[in-house]
Amino acid sequence: MAAHDNSRQAKQALAALAFNRRRMLALGGLAAGAGALGACGSNTGRGSSDGVNLYQWYHQYGEAGTKEAAEKYAGAYEDATVTINWVPGDYDTTLSSGLLAENPGDYPDVFESHLNRSMVDSGQIVPLDDLFEGVLDDFTDIDVKRNSIDGKIYGIQMIDDPQFLYYRPSLLADAGIAEPTTFDELAAAAAELTDSDVKGLFLGNDDSATKLFQPIVYSAGQTLLTDDFQIGFDKDTVIQGALQVKALHDSDSLLIGAPTEAWDPSSIIQGLCAIQWCGLWALPQIIDTYGDDIAVMPFPGFGGGAQTVYNGGWSTFVNAKSEHVDEAKAFAKWLWIDNEEYIQDWCLSYGFHIPPRKSMAANADALAEGPAATAVQISQDFGWGDDPNWTPTMETAVDDMMTHIVLEGADPSAEFDAAAQTIQTELDSIFG
Known part of the structure; x- marks a missing residue:
């Protein structure tokens, strides 16, 4: 029985990594069209005595510049030789295979991803609670929660990437339109x-229906799952929101x-849309095009709910x-x-991201004014993050529901x- 359970958990862990692919595309920075398995290694660490x-x-x-930055950080570390594996294309598939590899060098010692319960149940990752001694309160509640399972912290947030709607104020002003605060608006x-x-409006090519399920839930002040692992949203809320999305x-x-x-x-x-869902990382590029004629807003509320x-x-x-x-x-x-210099560099020098350490975010001058400051503020006022107990099976269920309602009637x-x-x-099956 134990062997069977371990095999099942390992398969769940692989599914969890695959589940992140759609979200990674939404998160930005995953280069489209790159080869799926062509990892690129760079050994730039100084090495340690042992x-x-x-x-x-x-x-x-x-x-x-991001790859060069990662190599620079590795090269500056004095207590080990750190080799960077920069994975183009389908990172989830490559990482899934890597985590199953047996030989050192074929699998990562340290890797970036998004926490899912199956990663813990299958024994793929170790708790990192001891690393947060004295600094835990300097991380946001959202970041601690999304990296925790059963009271243990397994991940260190590297960057915070709020997503919202970009628009040009001049276009709305010319049309006599105020910034929308409701989905109907x-x-x-x-x-x-x-x-x-x-x-x-541009919400995405492949998931413009499915990506709105969670905003519907959180707009109503509900959650995907309750603290005691029950469904946290109700039928009327979801159906009303889904029908609004269908009308759109x-x-x-x-x-x-x-x-x-x-x-x-x-x-x-390129002027293909007037309003676009995107993330903070894109702000410098958009400002280069439109200067002061760009603004950001939270996603409007559904059915009288919050943004x-x-x-x-x-x-x-x-x-x-x-x-x-x-x-x-x-x-x-x-x-x-610990490394404020590199965290700030990673978060602010290659597109914009919010440093996860609150003290470092407060010192991020690049985010202190204009649309960047608005983005930080609305992420604090209206933000929500991933629930690591929300599994790929659950996400597929609601994705199918939204697709069938919105696109198929x-x-x-x-x-x-x-x-x-x-x-x-x-x-x-998970909690009994």
């Missing part, structure tokens, strides 16, 4: 701003089939399989908890009941 070798894995960020604005050359999709206001996904700001930069901001980002983890777990933990702490009540049953079965 010859410890560590392998650190990153997905391929899209911002210029957003849909009306998108319709008003749509003409033969420009669509009013049935209109002619959405940009569909853009050259790049919504993580890339090219659509609003919302999805706070994404990346975390670093230590592989339980590593032959140098203690040394890997020490390196992760040195780079992602299926019966909302039946679709909700089917999704809720799948989620409850998953909860029962």
Whole structure:
């Protein structure tokens, strides 16, 4: 029985990593069209007296200079030789294979990802609580929660990436439109701003229906799961929101089939849309195009609910399989908890991200004014983050529900009941 359980947990862990792919595309920086398995190694560490070798894995960020920065950080570390594996393409698939590898050097000692319960249940990662001694209160509650399972912290947040809507104030002003605060106002604005050359709104090509499920839930003040691992949202809220999304999709206001996904700001930069869902990382590039004529707003509320901001980002983890777990933990702490110079560099020099340490974020001058300051403020006022207990099976259930309701016109009540049953079965299998 134990062997069977371990095998099941390992498969769940691989599914959890694959589950992150859609979210990674939304988070930005995952280069589209790159080869899936062509990892690129760079050994730039100085090395330690006892010859410890560590392998650190990153997905391929899209911002210029990020790979060189990662190599610089590795080269500055004096207590081990750190080799960077910069993975283009489908990072999840490559990481999944790497975590199953047996030989040191073929698997990462330290790697970036997003926490899911199956990573813990399958024994892939080690707790990092001791690394946070004296600094835990300097991390946001959202970041601590998304990196914790059953009271233990497994990940160190590297960057915070709030996502919201970009728009040009001049376009709204010319059309006599105030900044939308409700979803109905957003849909009306998108319709008003749509003409033969420009669509009013771009939410993404592949997930513009499915990505709105969680904003519907959080807008109503609900959650995906309760603290005692029950379904945290109700049927009426979800159906009402899904029907609002369907009405938007049935209109002619959405940009569909853009050259790049919504993580890339090219659509609003090229004037293909008036309003675009994207993330803070894109702000410098958008400002280069529009100067002062750019603003950001939280995603409008559904059905009289609150506005919302999805706070994404990346975390670093230590592989339980590593032959140098203690040394890997020490390196992760040195780079992602203690090193203000490198954290600030990583967060602010290659696109904009919020430093996860609150004290460091307060000293981030680049985020202190204009749209950047607004982005930081709305992420604090309206932000929510990932729940590591929300599994790939649960996400697939609600994605299918939204797709069937919004794009296919299926019966909302039946679709909700089917999704809720799948989620409850998953909860029962995990928590009893």
